[in-house]
Amino acid sequence: MTEQVKEKLEHLPDAPGVYKMLDGKGKIIYIGKSKCLKKRVKSYFVETPKWDKVNRMAPFIKDLDYVITDTHLEAMLLECELIKQIRPYFNVLMKYDDRYVYLKVGRAYPDKLLSVAGHREENCFGPFRSRSTLLEIIDFMKNIYPVEKIKRTY
Structure with a gap:
């Protein structure tokens, strides 16, 4: 040393x-x-x-x-x-990215607001080691922060 x-x-x-x-x-x-x-x-x-x-x-x-x-x-x-x-x-x-997944934050309601991406894209966070764990986190987030579609009246 x-x-x-x-x-x-x-x-x-x-x-x-x-x-x-x-x-x-x-x-x-x-x-x-x-x-x-x-x-x-x-x-x-x-x-x-x-x-x-x-x-x-x-x-x-x-x-x-x-x-x-x-x-x-x-x-x-x-x-x-x-x-x-x-x-x-x-x-x-x-070193090898293909084993990792990313959390993608999208704009489409409701299913594509949070999703899993196989590669780094725009609006992606990660990498994460486990797809199943990331899916659990997404479900958890949807329960904690429910997003509702609001009808706009003009």
């Missing part, structure tokens, strides 16, 4: 956010998210990490960076977006 990493580990906040692991050339090799940056990032630098991926990645980590977010949900969304943009080597799970 470099002195630069040791210094940054000491100042990590107890807040949700996104962390980036960088190699010796400053290239981002891994992006992750956490409810508590301090606990999660420090878990990469223990004697016996829980994950095999950490053992393979640790020798390449020469620096780290992080972004504090207001919520864990915001961290999840930011992580997905950054992985799609940067495509870090060790983020194998999210």
Whole structure:
């Protein structure tokens, strides 16, 4: 572990956010998210990490960076977006977009107001890992925020 990493580990906040692991050339090799940056990032630098991926990645980590977010949900969304943009080597799970779905916000009432899209389009949010979970969220949103068609009289 470099002195630069040791210094940054000491100042990590107890807040949700996104962390980036960088190699010796400053290239981002891994992006992750956490409810508590301090606990999660420090878990990469223990004697016996829980994950095999950490053992393979640790020798390449020469620096780290992080972004504090207001919520864990915001961290999840930011992580997905950054992985799609940067495509870090060790983020194998999210490199391929075809396994993900997006929440599309439309204008057609009532069925197309919220729908699932297979690819990023205009007015889409995501990506999300599970189509079935996203459909459950859409049903939940429709129950919480019912949208009624209003007849206009002129």
